[in-house]
Amino acid sequence: MSKRILIVDDEDDIREVAALSLETVAGYQVLSARSGRDALGIAAAEHPDAILLDVMMPDMDGPTTLQKLQAQASTADIPVVFLTAKVQPSERARFASLGAAAVLPKPFDPLTLAAELAAALGWPTP
Amino acid sequence: MSQANLPEQTKQMLAAVWSKNRGLLLHRLDSLETFCRALPQSVSDTTMRSEGAADAHKLAGSLGMFGLAEGTTLARDIEQRLNSRPPEELLADGIPAKVAQLRTMIEQYEVMTEAPPPQRRHRVLIIEDSSGLAEQIHATATKRGMDAAVAANLDAARGLLKKESFDIVVLDLGSSVAEDEAEKVRDLVLSHPPMQVLALTSVDSFEDRVTAAQIGAHGFLPKTVSVPEIVDTCEHLLDLQTAEFKILAVDDDASILAALKGLLGQHAIRVTALSDPRLFWNVLQDSMPDLVILDLEMPNFSGLELCRAIRNDAQWNRLPILFLSSSNDPETITSIFSAGADDFVAKPIITIELTTRVRNRLERDRLYRTLSDYDQLTNVRNRRSSNVVIANYLRLAERHGLPVSLVIIDLDKFKRVNDTYGHQAGDDVLQHLGGLLRQSFRSEDVVARWGGEEFVVGMFAMRRADAVERMAEVLEELENHEFQPSAGTRFRVSFSAGLAEFPVDGKDLHTLYRLADEALYRAKHAGGRRIYSTTTAPALPAQTDVAIVSTDVAFSAPLRHLLEMRGYSVELYQNPQTAIHELTGESSGMTARIVLLDEMPGSATVDLATRLRDLSIEPSPAIFVFASPESPAEPVVAGLEQITKPYKTSWLMQRLRRVFSH
Numbered sequence: 001m002s003k004r005i006l007i008v009d010d011e012d013d014i015r016e017v018a019a020l021s022l023e024t025v026a027g028y029q030v031l032s033a034r035s036g037r038d039a040l041g042i043a044a045a046e047h048p049d050a051i052l053l054d055v056m057m058p059d060m061d062g063p064t065t066l067q068k069l070q071a072q073a074s075t076a077d078i079p080v081v082f083l084t085a086k087v088q089p090s091e092r093a094r095f096a097s098l099g100a101a102a103v104l105p106k107p108f109d110p111l112t113l114a115a116e117l118a119a120a121l122g123w124p125t126p
Numbered sequence: 127m128s129q130a131n132l133p134e135q136t137k138q139m140l141a142a143v144w145s146k147n148r149g150l151l152l153h154r155l156d157s158l159e160t161f162c163r164a165l166p167q168s169v170s171d172t173t174m175r176s177e178g179a180a181d182a183h184k185l186a187g188s189l190g191m192f193g194l195a196e197g198t199t200l201a202r203d204i205e206q207r208l209n210s211r212p213p214e215e216l217l218a219d220g221i222p223a224k225v226a227q228l229r230t231m232i233e234q235y236e237v238m239t240e241a242p243p244p245q246r247r248h249r250v251l252i253i254e255d256s257s258g259l260a261e262q263i264h265a266t267a268t269k270r271g272m273d274a275a276v277a278a279n280l281d282a283a284r285g286l287l288k289k290e291s292f293d294i295v296v297l298d299l300g301s302s303v304a305e306d307e308a309e310k311v312r313d314l315v316l317s318h319p320p321m322q323v324l325a326l327t328s329v330d331s332f333e334d335r336v337t338a339a340q341i342g343a344h345g346f347l348p349k350t351v352s353v354p355e356i357v358d359t360c361e362h363l364l365d366l367q368t369a370e371f372k373i374l375a376v377d378d379d380a381s382i383l384a385a386l387k388g389l390l391g392q393h394a395i396r397v398t399a400l401s402d403p404r405l406f407w408n409v410l411q412d413s414m415p416d417l418v419i420l421d422l423e424m425p426n427f428s429g430l431e432l433c434r435a436i437r438n439d440a441q442w443n444r445l446p447i448l449f450l451s452s453s454n455d456p457e458t459i460t461s462i463f464s465a466g467a468d469d470f471v472a473k474p475i476i477t478i479e480l481t482t483r484v485r486n487r488l489e490r491d492r493l494y495r496t497l498s499d500y501d502q503l504t505n506v507r508n509r510r511s512s513n514v515v516i517a518n519y520l521r522l523a524e525r526h527g528l529p530v531s532l533v534i535i536d537l538d539k540f541k542r543v544n545d546t547y548g549h550q551a552g553d554d555v556l557q558h559l560g561g562l563l564r565q566s567f568r569s570e571d572v573v574a575r576w577g578g579e580e581f582v583v584g585m586f587a588m589r590r591a592d593a594v595e596r597m598a599e600v601l602e603e604l605e606n607h608e609f610q611p612s613a614g615t616r617f618r619v620s621f622s623a624g625l626a627e628f629p630v631d632g633k634d635l636h637t638l639y640r641l642a643d644e645a646l647y648r649a650k651h652a653g654g655r656r657i658y659s660t661t662t663a664p665a666l667p668a669q670t671d672v673a674i675v676s677t678d679v680a681f682s683a684p685l686r687h688l689l690e691m692r693g694y695s696v697e698l699y700q701n702p703q704t705a706i707h708e709l710t711g712e713s714s715g716m717t718a719r720i721v722l723l724d725e726m727p728g729s730a731t732v733d734l735a736t737r738l739r740d741l742s743i744e745p746s747p748a749i750f751v752f753a754s755p756e757s758p759a760e761p762v763v764a765g766l767e768q769i770t771k772p773y774k775t776s777w778l779m780q781r782l783r784r785v786f787s788h
Contacts, residue, residue: 011184013147017191020139056183085187085202107190107198110140 003123004029004046008039008065009054009083017110018052018083026114026126036060040068043075050101050121055084063098070099079121083108138570141237142587144192146528151188151232154181155225158204162222169213179208185228197231200224233780248364249273251292253283254326262353263296270357280307280314287318294360295321298349299337300328311341322363326356361505362496371395371488374415376403376432377450378424385475386419393481395488403427410442411521416488422451422462430465437466441514444495446487450475501575503553504560509582512574516584517635519572520628523586530586530628531593532635534642535559537579538620538654547611554609555619562607566600590627590659591783595776597623597657598692605655622649625659655691662693669717670697672782673747675705675734676724681752681771685722688775694782702730709747710737717743720785723751725771735763748785 005028007018012034019030031046033039036053037060043051051069055062062082069075079101084091095103102120104113114126161168161178168174182205189197207219250272254260260276267274275292277283283295297311315323324345325338338346345359375386375397383399390397398413400406403424410418418436420429429449436442449462452473462470469487471480499511507515516532523530537543537555544552556579563573563581572584585593601621608616624646626638641660649658671694676682682698689696697716699705708716721738723731731751738749751768769778 011188013143013150013188014191016143016147017140020143024139056180085183106187107192107195110191 002027002029003050004031004048005117006031006033006039006043006046006048006051008033008036008051008057008062010034010057011054014054014083014106018108018113021108021110021113022117025111026118028114028126036062036065036068039065040072040075043069043078044072047074048078050117051078051080052104052117053080053082053100054106055082055086055095063095066098066100081117081120137237140192142528144235144237145587145589145592147188148232151185152229154185155229155232157181158221158225158228161208162225165222166217169216175208179205182208189232192235192237194231194235197228197235200228200231204228233784247271247273248294248360249275249290249292250294250296250360251283251286252276252296253278253280254296254298255279256298259298259349259353263356266353266357267360270361272357272360280310284314287314291318292321294324294364296324296326296356296360297341297343298326299334299341300326300349308337308340315342322360324356324359324363358502362493365492365496371417371492372398372413372415373417373419373484374398374400374410374413375419376400376406376424376429377419377421378403379421382421382450382473382475389475389477389481390484393485395484403432406432411518414518415445416491417446417448417484419448419450419484420467422449422453422458430461433462433465433467441518446491448484448487501560504556504575504581506560506564506581507572507574509574509576512572512576512582512584513635515572516582519584519586520633520635523628524633528587529589529630530584531588531590531625532628532638532642533583533585533593533597533623533625533657534576534639534646535563535581535583535597535621535623536646536650538622538650540579540619543617543619547609547614547617551609551611551614551617554611558607558609559604559621562600562604566596566603590625590661593625593627594657594659594692595779597625598688598779601655601657601691602688620655622646622654623657624649625657627660631660649693652690655687656693657691658693663695668715669695671695671718671786672720672722673697673699673705673709673716673718674722674724675699675702675726676722676752677702677726677730678724681724688779689782692779702726702734706734706737709734710741711743718747719745720782721747721749723749725751725753732763735766739763739766750781 005022007015007030009015009018015032015034019032022028022030031042031048033042036057039051039053053062053065066080069078069080082095082100082103083106084103085106092103104116104120108116118124118126157177158181161174164171164174182201186198186201186205189201204221204224207216207221211219250267252260252263252274254263254276255278257278264274264276275286277286295315315321323341323343324347325341325343326347326349327334327338328349335346344363347356347359371394373390373395375383377383378401380401383401387397387399398409398415400409404426406427420432422429433447436445436447446468447466448469448471449467450471450473451458451462454472459470469483471483499507501508519530537559540552540555543555559581560575563583567573567583567585570586574582576582585596605618605620608618610616624642624644626632626642626645628638631641632638645658645660645662648662648664649656652658672689674682674686674696677700679700682700686696686698697718699708709718709721723735725731735749735751738747749766751763751766752771752773753768754771
């Protein structure tokens with residue numbers, strides 16, 4: 001059974017490229033949500049193997065979404081990886097303290113995103 | 127899908143996502159451009175600054191993903207300055223230049239996909255003792271882009287084969303091969319693989335067919351057929367040899383699927399593996415296989431049920447189906463064939479048996495399909511088969527939210543070509559256009575001849591403006607080609623085209639076709655040699671898209687044609703005085719969206735440009751001034767955009783499109 005990833009980003013192009021990259025390069029199955037709110041519902045219903053979460057989103061940002069995911073029993077155990085255009089060490093530490101499994105930089109390279117995600121989560125290289 | 131092709135395929139899909147989202151990315155520049163327009167006050171406007179910074183941040187996060195790393199660097203730089211610089215320093219940071227640079231970058235960028243490797247010319251060896259026939263085959267093969275060589279007999283052929291290799295041999299059995307030589311020929315062929323062999327005979331007799339089979343010929347033709355037919359058959363045989371096939375394999379056993387992938391992958395067959403039969407139809411539509419392999423026993427749906435469903439479907443009922451089953455009792459086999467299967471392989475799979483059966487079936491099917499799906503004369507799809515493919519593309523595009531552009535092309539005054547130069551010349555024109563269209567479009571586009579002098583192109587994931595530009599390039603290339611009829615003087619031809627875009631213009635082929643046809647009609651009516659889209663506005667008496675002011679006809683005439691070809695209405699002024707009168711509304715009042723000013727003697731250019739720039743009409747025209755490369759670097763007229771001659775067509779068109787999209 002291939003891994004299922006939920007990608008959460010308010011930007012259409014980023015969601016599309018991430019999905020394209022994870023599906024074609026690694027053969028993962030991709031679910032997508034355009035807001036933190038949508039992500040909470042989808043994650044609860046589908047229970048993906050990991051969530052790739054944008055930090056800057058209108059309404060509910062990445063860190064808030066992460067906290068709500070952790071508060072929901074059905075989604076608390078899903079590893080969350082942040083996607084951010086700001087990867088300063090201080091930010092990294094803040095995300096780690098929130099309970100993020102890893103932080104990946106934006107823009108990502110579509111050809112290596114899947115491998116970076118797998119490495120960050122300790123999965124076998126796709 | 128082979129591992130080596132993966133990045134390339136991803137890149138191609140990335141290119142589609144890029145062209146779909148380019149508009150969105152450009153849209154993100156709006157807040158930055160608003161900020162620039164409101165300078166210098168905007169440096170102290172916190173809302174404008176933070177909105178601009180937020181959009182720059184998003185651009186920084188996106189552009190690099192498409193390979194535009196310098197775009198990310200630039201956007202990040204703009205973001206940082208907007209976020210942290212004190213107002214007076216920000217003013218000196220040259221933000222407008224950076225934003226303009228970013229816009230140009232996004233507009234001009236294309237995701238680089240590797241150009242397909244240049245097609246090697248096929249080499250054909252003609253073994254034929256009649257020099258007349260050999261000459262004719264040689265000439266036709268050369269005309270079709272093959273390299274040909276002639277040998278009068280087997281010995282000569284052997285000599286040539288020692289020195290160089292060939293892809294196909296055309297061998298006259300009657301004259302070049304003595305009765306006892308069949309063995310020798312066979313050895314010759316076998317010692318030079320992979321080489322296709324087409325046998326020719328003087329009489330279509332059963333004995334000759336047996337001889338042909340003995341020497342290992344792949345094709346067989348009586349010499350009474352025409353020379354073009356002989357060369358056609360060579361092309362078909364070569365196509366089969368190089369074809370890559372796609373297979374969909376359905377089996378709930380993952381180890382079987384993995385084995386099939388490995389086995390068939392070695393034979394240039396791409397296998398899409400599916401373990402859940404419930405997803406069958408979706409995967410079928412997406413993967414468009416040439417053959418399906420079904421497991422007999424599976425949960426949810428049995429192979430027999432899938433097989434019957436395929437046979438009952440109008441689009442897919444001709445698809446070859448091969449069954450895998452571990453039981454091979456007569457009852458099972460009967461049920462498989464009565465459900466409509468073409469072939470059956472028992473598990474455990476014997477490698478050579480499976481690959482041979484699959485390969486045979488695929489080659490035979492491709493041959494029949496090529497004969498029935500493609501137009502014989504032009505080698506592009508025929509109407510029926512293109513309808514099926516385009517309809518399928520529309521479904522795919524709908525699911526993935528992508529556009530499709532549909533274009534109908536009709537040669538201008540084609541009847542006159544036939545009447546003046548004869549039907550052979552007419553056929554040459556059709557063949558040339560067919561070849562040009564085949565070369566100009568990507569493999570995911572559909573090119574078809576719908577009858578007579580009418581062709582259709584379906585462009586996947588392609589928006590209207592880009593599609594018009596690409597058609598314009600084809601039209602230019604066609605117009606530049608000189609045809610040389612066997613009798614009479616050389617001539618050139620052109621076409622008109624109409625374009626409709628899915629889904630904005632319509633959601634089904636019939637509607638799109640009707641709208642594209644209407645646009646085509648208008649293009650013809652406007653004089654032909656141009657591409658009109660459904661959105662090309664009809665020319666109004668006192669309004670024009672572009673006004674050209676130039677005293678130099680050698681400059682203005684081609685420019686006018688380039689513009690009209692793309693559907694713009696154009697007004698040409700050769701006298702600057704008349705242009706001043708009309709464009710400034712002094713008399714008659716002609717309004718233009720764009721004015722292109724050529725360098726003119728004396729102060730005419732500056733006078734006209736200044737008058738136009740200071741006009742108070744709304745919307746004021748966008749003015750571009752052409753300058754020769756020798757003229758000074760500072761603009762001829764302050765505040766107007768200058769274009770250096772000779773201009774690049776694609777670049778100029780992009781500038782103009784920007785004016786119209788605002």
